[in-house]
Amino acid sequence: MENNLKENKTGIDLTKKLINEFQSYQSKLNGDASGNLNKLRMDAMSVFEKTGFPVKKMEEWKYTNLSPVMNHDFKFSSDLSDSDITQADIDKYIFSAGSVNLLVFINGIFSSELSSVISNNESIFIGSISEGMTSHKEIFDKHYSKYADYNNRSLAALNTAFFPEGAFIYLKKNTELNTPVHILNISDTKVNSVFSQPRNLVVIEEGSKIFIAEDYYSAGDNSSFTNMVTEFYCGKNSHTEHYKIQNEDERSFHVGMTQVHQEQDSHFSNTTISWGGSIIRNDLNSVFDGTNTESHFFGLYLLSGKQHVDNHTLADHKMPNCFSNELYKGIIGDNATGVFNGKIMVREDAQKTNAYQSNGNILLSDDATIYSKPQLEIFADDVKCSHGATSGQLNEDEMFYIKSRGIGDKDAKSLLLKAFVSDVLDSIKIEEFKVNIEEKMEMKLKNILK
């Protein structure tokens, strides 16, 4: 009873609101309602309706409580009037004045005016998913929602049920794209609190290569809640570099799943950086469906105030001779909390697997918390796996050495913290993007060491 009273205090029930929203959306569909895509949506919605938002009693959500998110009166993309975000605003968020394929999404809605794509040709499609699903229907039907399984994952189900918009990137066989793709997501919270659900599909066919930066911002004084899903199909011998950066403000919530499917000899590398946002949960899963694949997961979380960032990763070794390496690092100050759960699954057939994992943390205050959990499940007998987790404070001998050369306390800390995370930042292979990230890190460090 008491619990009910609490929940009703704000008069908002986000789950109920989403169910109503879905019904009214369905009633407007007319002829489209019977299509395959809508069948998928309805199925996904039934999964969400059954389970609702994740709660802490679920093992996978043990440390992350989404209930603060539920108290906000979010507007959905379909209810929002046009955003007044302009080109000048966008300039603040782009990292390169030069050649980049820029896709801009505001509150989850594609903005063709603010986007600029320069690489499209018969082998390359970079655009919105609503355009791509028509122009590249066969590819879309073959891959869409084939990897991000939403059963038992209610947030992915919710995303699949609504599926308003997102990026669609397709590289045909043997296409090397050296001009990076920048997927820029902005929550415009100037007038309303905003709920958006970006859905991206990236299909990289055999022998192709791509660099993708996906980042998230919020602009305005209200809250935002982002529930994103990105699916990757990495074809044989393809090469994918993917970066996800969370720059939202302290009123933002972000949950997301990046689901990767890797074919034989493919190479996938992801770097996830979280320094903005209030509550963040990232799921990064890669399934190795061919031999000799390689996967790298890099992560950095830089937290202050009451921020809470939860990274769950899975390297799913299904086939022999695959390699996965994971390096996540955290700097946690004030009352902030970090969660790292890295799972390595080595299935029966995955002999000669090499899987490594490391998670290092520096806690800058007595009230900072890290929950770090390696999870190795190994069913093959000829494998090499290792994991390690550390957490500690800055090294006093190093601090004294640096100070003894005239460098003050904050600068000494900053120097050591930058050194601590340098191997994670080195994973970013788009040079201009890396410089941009380093500048942001400098600002965030100042904030943490204030």
Add this chain to the structure above:
Amino acid sequence: MLTIKNLKAKIETSEGDKQILKGINLTVNPGETHAIMGPNGSGKSTLASVLTGREGYVVTEGEVIYDGKDLLELDPEERAREGIFLAFQYPIEIPGVSNVNFLKTAINEIRKSKGEEPMTSVEFLKMMKEKAKLVNIEPEMLSRYVNVGFSGGEKKRNEIFQLAMLEPKLSILDETDSGLDIDALKIVAGGVNKLKSNDNAFIVITHYQRLLNYIVPDFVHVMYEGKIVRTGGKELALELEENGYDFINDLKENAEI
């Protein structure tokens, strides 16, 4: 330049406090080189730590006046900005921080504290090249992480290189000779000798006389059980080399009687 009066200090350990310095008196003037010798555990390195402000040492009595200021009131970085430098007995490795970045940050912080503009990259690189020659530092070492993967000799040379870059007024060399072969010792000593001037001073802490053949001191002090028990000229070092620290036992016996 430096006046130490009746300095007493203890260290705080998990097994309780331990009094290490039991009343040190020492005066260092510009242009002078002082050697501090003594057996292990006599408090030589503790003196270096107290003078540079390392945590974990508590001054229980006495004072240290440096350039008219109460040195013990200053943080380690403030002491460095005032011109005090410690060449560490065990230089610290700092993975991820390059020598270049480290020194540039240090120099510019020191300049900032004096109200000076930061050094330009061109000026800095020029200075680095010049000073690197003093102690045979390969240019390749400068871009490497501070002391990471350096041999014992390279670490000690790097300390003297940093000294050359920061141009301190008072340098304390803490067992800089330990772990050096004779060639490396000559290089390090040669560097120090080139940096000596009428305006700066050196305190050379060493266990052995060997280093003092190359860095010739004006004064030699012998420390024992937290006190300076003898002071003399450079010949005292030679005497110690020949007779060892036996005289200390005599002192002790006398004291006990």
